[in-house]
Amino acid sequence: MVATINEYYGSQAFRSLTGGTPTKRRAILEHFREKHGHMPLASLPKEFVIALLDTMKPTVASNWLTALRHAFQWCEQRKLLRTDPTWGIRFKLPKSGGHHTWTEDEIAAFEAHYAVGSKARLALALGVFTAQRRSDVVRIGRQHIRDGVLTVRPQKTRHTTGVTLAIPVHPDCRRSLPPRRQSATSRC
Numbered sequence: 001m002v003a004t005i006n007e008y009y010g011s012q013a014f015r016s017l018t019g020g021t022p023t024k025r026r027a028i029l030e031h032f033r034e035k036h037g038h039m040p041l042a043s044l045p046k047e048f049v050i051a052l053l054d055t056m057k058p059t060v061a062s063n064w065l066t067a068l069r070h071a072f073q074w075c076e077q078r079k080l081l082r083t084d085p086t087w088g089i090r091f092k093l094p095k096s097g098g099h100h101t102w103t104e105d106e107i108a109a110f111e112a113h114y115a116v117g118s119k120a121r122l123a124l125a126l127g128v129f130t131a132q133r134r135s136d137v138v139r140i141g142r143q144h145i146r147d148g149v150l151t152v153r154p155q156k157t158r159h160t161t162g163v164t165l166a167i168p169v170h171p172d173c174r175r176s177l178p179p180r181r182q183s184a185t186s187r188c
Helices: 002-009 021-036 046-054 058-077 104-113 119-130 171-176
Strands: 149-152 165-168
Touching: 002 021, 002 058, 021 058, 046 058, 104 119, 119 171
Parallel strands: none
Antiparallel strands: 149 165
């Protein structure tokens, strides 16, 4: 199973994954390989996969199922498996109310606790004033700002992948940015 998973990592199927997906899937597959790598891949029973997933919380099991399914389908296409042991397995995720939207008071309390110039304050400002995902916000830096406009290319959203967004930098967001470092030549 070790060689098969390594080969999968080098495949077009795995390399075409974007954003944080490859990292998350690799972590799942490495954990799976560490615990169950001794088992013969070609005869992995569906019942084993179901029993494994039953030990997990629903959202974790769903992520594992997605990662395993993608890898096992790749294996099946290459005749490394006779049948995909994840085929037909379904999970009904519990209803979620989503993420809590911060109130103005919660934002004010956060801003009172974290000073302008701190990473926490910058993260809040970028999240509030750009409405981008956390996975995109962590990649934003000064190099993305020119003439008061933040230019960013979201990684994950299906409809905007590959599309460059131009977001005017709000004055409150600008105040949260750390000061520019001066190079030795600009100080002269």
